[in-house]
Amino acid sequence: MEPAVSGRALEMVYRSGSTRVRALAQVSLDIFCGEFLLLMGPSGSGKTTLVSILGGILTPTTGEVTAFGTRITSLSPRQRAKFRLSLVGFVFQGFNLFSALTALENVQLALALKGLRNSAARTSALSLLDEVGLAGKAERLPRDLSAGEKQRIAIARALAGSPQLLLADEPTASLDADNGRMVTTLLRTLAKGRGCAVMTVTHDSRIMDLADRVVHLEDGVLKT
């Protein structure tokens, strides 16, 4: 089975003045469609850097990433933006919702960016909110929602336009245990139901049982 996303010999070195920090060292990783993969590791181990590289946000110092048949490490920044827009959905630890927009508008904006027109975007956004169980709160602003609800809105937004790859960076870190498990279950359901590749970065060992596969990153080195 072909991997949806494949990272090979990924190295990432940050420079800070005269200091060089190696965030990733020869990391190779495949993610498959329909797979719910957990990436675990202590703080500063390079998890977020790896997610950023696999999602086409950062370019590695060396190494290659191929996603859905495209070598994204050779793309220009503009082409990578298009790649992210059409194939990748992101869920963030801090939710990163647009505070001035309602739940519906947050999802609608993502759909509009993917080319949907007004009524189609609204219908699709309501359907996505329904999928995460928040259709009844479509007109609420983020400040009027709980942390768990915000993260579910963020997931609905990430699902806009049916991405093939869903990358979640510590999506349960700001949630209590019940909400954390609910969100993780939702992500797993999406992987299975929609057949998209889902990689979730987490510290939370209580959700390990939900994963298809767990990989550990320590000091920039992958340990399976």
Place this chain on the structure above:
Amino acid sequence: MDIGERAERMVPLGRKTLFEDLPRFLVAQAGVAFAVALIAIQTGIFIGFVKSAGLPVDESTADVWVAAKDMLYFELAAPIAYENLDKARHVQGVARAEALFLKTSAWRGPAHKIEYIRVIGFDPSGDLYVPGPIGRADLAKLQFADTAIVDAGNLKALNISDIGGYGKIGQHNVRVIALTRGTQPIISATFIYTSLANAKAYFAPATPPPSGLPAPLNPRYAAIWLAIHARTSGQRAQALDPSDDISYVLVRAKPGVDLADLKHRLDSALAGTSSYTKQEMADRTRSYWRKRTGIGFLLGLVAAVGFVVGMTVVGQILYTSVSEHIKEYGTLRAMGAPDSLFYRIVTEQAVLMALLGFVPGIVLSVWVSWWAHAQRNILILITPASAAVVLAVIVVMCVVSGIFAVQRALRVDPAIVFKA
């Protein structure tokens, strides 16, 4: 329409973000309104100054002004002989001609305070030069000796309080018999309006030694004073002789007469003079103040500084706004939003800020303009046209500032979104 534009049209992120925090928005709008007021007032001062410089010419209804050849501007013209008035009246195409006299002097008000003045002598029974909104009855009072009309805005400068006040010009105790309004150029010496005959008398060689000033007269008794003055001493001032000096001959052309041809005929008939249309005369005067004195440059510079300060204020507001929402812009970046969306968001915010800041800013400017005129007779001219230009400038300024601010959003590292 590209995707970014369509997305922003569907979900007005720029507008909603702008209005999200109302107190912050109002503070930002105060900054924009300040920038609008700064530009409107400073350009208003400049326009007002230019307009004010040509006021005496604007007040005239003459079609052509005849002056000595080396006339520089309204207030600096070599004298020409009064006989030129009669000659002008005989030139073909002239319907009416009147003389205008202009000379510098000093006004010694009560308590011997001296004010630098320009005496403007004109024909009170004529209609080619009338200093401001003043009735025929008041103009007729100038036929009596030692009388003058002053601008109400100059009373303080002349150290008098109202009609009936006295001052000394040369050897003459001159009584103010009427007030006019809105005739004083900002930059000129204080204008004193009188008849040609009085003006001649004020500058005639000294006769008896000066005596002390009479007491100021209650305005309500000014008319009585005039009547008594006329019977006892006042007599009318002596008319001008052909050899007396005047400064200008004002000419009204007969209907249908070509002004360029009339000017040629006047130049030929009146030796040593040059003729100017009213517009040419006004332009010459304004141009003198604007270009030759450096005041125009200075005021233009101040207006330009207003523009730069305004742009800095707006730029800073927009840049701060973008910085405060940098994580949201980073999220858009991570999602793969095109650059056009960022431009559209910030441009929409910039235009809204410009339009909403313009209204209070221009209201404030108009109020300041009114106040300055009421308090100090200073003309800060804010016309619908200049307000429209200020609006255009502020919109351009906001959009340029917005384009500058959007660079911050475009340069944002999308990885910022992963920081909690």
